[in-house]
Amino acid sequence: MTCDRCPATFRGDFVVSDLIAPPVRLDLARAYVRTIGWSCTDAGDFCPACTGPAPAPAELPHLGALMAAHSPVAGQCAWDGTFCRDCTRETGSAVRWPCAPVLAEADVVPFGGGWSITARPVAVVA
Structure with a gap:
């Protein structure tokens, strides 16, 4: 299940x-x-x-955009770990995932062979 x-x-x-x-x-x-x-x-x-x-509907588009901008990708070997595809391309060196931009906006916890990702509340300016 x-x-x-x-x-x-x-x-x-x-x-x-x-x-x-x-x-x-x-x-x-x-x-x-x-x-x-x-x-x-x-x-x-x-x-x-x-x-x-469930996460508030307002959180879901933000979380989707964040993950699209900082996609996790597996390393070449199992012991390489997981890297942020986009930050690695941008900096030219391997950047571990979850990267700093993801951690700044979401709580990321390894869970069941994957990740549990929860967006932190976004401040709404009136």
């Missing part, structure tokens, strides 16, 4: 009859992950880190 908001995944082995239909199997898995903090509703399946409210 994969979180509908981040790349977190739950994997488990469940012993069920071949006669049980796939939708019922999914319901059984959802019943179990609810016991370990997941939220599974008609709105989606959310891991324990994502069970809070």
